Amino acid sequence: MITLHALTKIFPGGVHALDAIELTIADGEFFALLGPSGCGKTTLLRTIAGLETPTRGTVRIDGKDVTALPPGERDVAMVFQDYAIFPHMDVTANIAYPLRIRKVPRAERTAKAAGVAARLSLTELLHRRPAELSGGQQQRVALARAIACHPAAFLFDEPLSNLDARLRLEARTFLKRLQRELAVTTVFVTHDQAEALALADRIAVMSDGRMIQVATPAEIFHRPATTFVAAFIGSTPMNLLPAHATPGGLHVAGATLPLPGGVTPGDHLTYGVRPEYMTLSPAERPDAFPGAVTVLENLGTHTLVTLETPGALIQTVVPEGHEPPLGTPVWATPHRALLYRGDTLLTTR
């Protein structure tokens, strides 16, 4: 278990990289820190690892206050974005290094290194040195080294970001399965929302050194707490449309929708609907967005359709082969939507 209390990091230049973070990560949990570049993910991970000293606040690992302890006494294994493996050691020696430090006998650590290497498709490379490996292979060696030493927690800083797309998916699945098997508490930093959704038990969405929402992937996906989270999550971004409440209903992009509870005529709101939660129809409906098809983009199994509606562009997806022709009028009916007042989630429907 990792417990952070009032954790704050102000860098000498005055940047508030972490702003009073409160967080408990459960034993065995796979926890993702997700957010745009510069939001404080790496700083938070480095502070947990002991590579940064917080300005204020505490870090506890398994109940023990480690805030003042050096990295080597925290029993965590970190894999960095810019992986640091030893250039003068071959792959086996690199993976086995933490075991050597712990005085594990040579035969045992070599066997262990070979076992972990096999699961990361590194078997052929065991006798090579880092200079003879691609960036992705070096990254896998760094991953293997962290796994080999069975720490109380894994701290991963975008460990898959240098892998090519296919290997990245393989490594992701592998990592999730392995984390389940080992049941080691894992903090995983990524700026890739798909990676966070796929891997994590819970996700913290960060912005400007703060945690905007901490929740399960399903909750983050279906009930993003703010418009920032809503815009950040999803492979095609959520449509966020200005909405105006009147006694006759909620007016959004040319549609008139039933007024949800808690909404007062006169309110100006933001209506959010994901591209996946609309159906297109050639027939006019008052509760659908009227639009003209302006762009069609091939997504493989689906097509992304951009509609020009009164006051907004709306994107939706249809199965391949069901695209309406360019320029035709269509009506997009929302099924599942969210309503925000200011930045904050008001209601879902």
Ligand SMILES: Nc1ncnc2c1ncn2[C@@H]1O[C@H](COP(=O)(O)OP(=O)(O)O)[C@@H](O)[C@H]1O
């Ligand atoms: N050593 C440092 N000195 C000063 N500012 C830093 C330092 N490291 C990071 N920062 C700043 O702190 C903020 C958070 O950085 P970082 O944790 O690296 O973000 P992320 O990993 O989410 O991209 C950024 O504004 C960054 O410029």
Ligand SMILES: [Mg+2]
């Ligand atoms: Mg970073």
